């Protein structure tokens with residue numbers, strides 16, 4: 001597709017949609033971004049902020065599958081399924097189980113590693129253009145363990161990371177304390193990922209990038225998309241609550257809400273949502289110099305410009321069920337034990353919908369049915385990390401450039 005007057009509309013102004021819009025704009029296209037709320041008001045608003053370039057292990061693994069029954073019976077476990085939602089989730093769980101077979105785990109890891117290889121460099125391009133480097137810190141992050149058993153069990157993941165050339169530093173308890181004096185004496189081990197990064201405000205990051213998009217002539221429209229059609233002349237017609245919108249090409253980047261419209265375009269996908277929670281502590285009363293993941297409990301404490309954020313947990317309950325903030329409060333209880341001097345006064349709570357496919361891979365690429373329809377969604381726990389590289393790959397596809405990454409593993413029809 002030649003730039004010039006070609007008009008591309010990106011649906012969804014989360015971190016993924018904004019990154020797609022920026023890379024398309026850099027190629028010279030006229031770009032419009034449509035969102036029902038505004039930039040970064042969906043899942044991208046409240047994540048843990050980690051640019052987790054070390055993350056190459058999919059969620060569906062034999063070890064995680066073995067943990068599921070125990071977690072289901074424990075309301076305080078990092079994973080929870082609302083019983084009422086279980087019948088609707090069963091087809092997704094079945095596929096998740098299939099994705100835990102060794103060859104499928106190896107394929108997903110390889111595909112994740114390929115994206116991760118370009119993740120931080122692609123961010124560099126966007127941050128430099130927007131002069132937003134101050135929002136991202138490159139100090140790495142730390143995973144700590146109370147139990148030697150969990151630390152040893154996670155060795156498989158560390159071996160996989162080293163296999164892909166990722167730097168992993170195993171720390172003794174004294175080395176952990178040196179970096180995190182506020183941590184509980186129950187912590188026994190640590191692992192440092194020195195080459196990963198984090199943002200001190202994920203919400204502001206999306207907003208700053210969206211402002212940059214507008215500064216360079218991009219149009220931002222606030223409207224809820226209800227339907228979408230490709231006319232015989234290959235124009236795309238988008239029906240919104242603010243009227244019809246016509247465009248030459250469209251990128252569907254609606255995060256967890258992408259499934260209905262992708263099906264409408266002839267490409268149904270097993271997309272569900274892993275809901276996650278955060279608690280924001282404006283005056284934590286302790287100094288945490290870099291993000292810390294509690295490996296036994298699967299949540300993260302990230303130092304942000306407006307306080308300390310505790311984030312994590314997975315809840316399967318669908319897109320429409322009201323939040324259960326009890327899940328967020330579990331994070332406070334756990335964190336108070338692990339960070340004994342933590343202050344939680346004035347805290348706020350948030351819930352976001354991670355867009356998740358059973359194989360832990362996003363959908364990135366062109367529709368098999370329409371040459372001017374592109375998909376960029378389903379980034380599960382890694383949407384912040386992989387947004388920029390996704391934007392770059394979508395721009396390559398639109399421009400007809402050969403990408404350095406083979407897009408076959410991310411195609412939308414891989415489950416059919």
Ligand SMILES: Cc1cc2nc3c(=O)[nH]c(=O)nc-3n(C[C@H](O)[C@H](O)[C@H](O)COP(=O)(O)OP(=O)(O)OC[C@H]3O[C@@H](n4cnc5c(N)ncnc54)[C@H](O)[C@@H]3O)c2cc1C
Nearest residue numbers: 014016036042043044047048050225255276382383384385
């Ligand atoms: C607790 C938690 C912690 C996390 N931590 C991390 C982390 O540390 N690192 C990381 O990489 N990832 C993390 N994630 C995952 C990450 O936040 C998501 O993968 C990412 O935000 C998804 O981005 P997105 O742009 O695809 O979706 P969203 O940010 O959800 O954007 C989708 C947009 O589409 C809009 N929209 C939806 N439907 C319509 C419609 N019909 N019409 C118009 N607009 C519509 C919404 O308003 C929204 O703005 C975390 C997630 C959670 C919940």
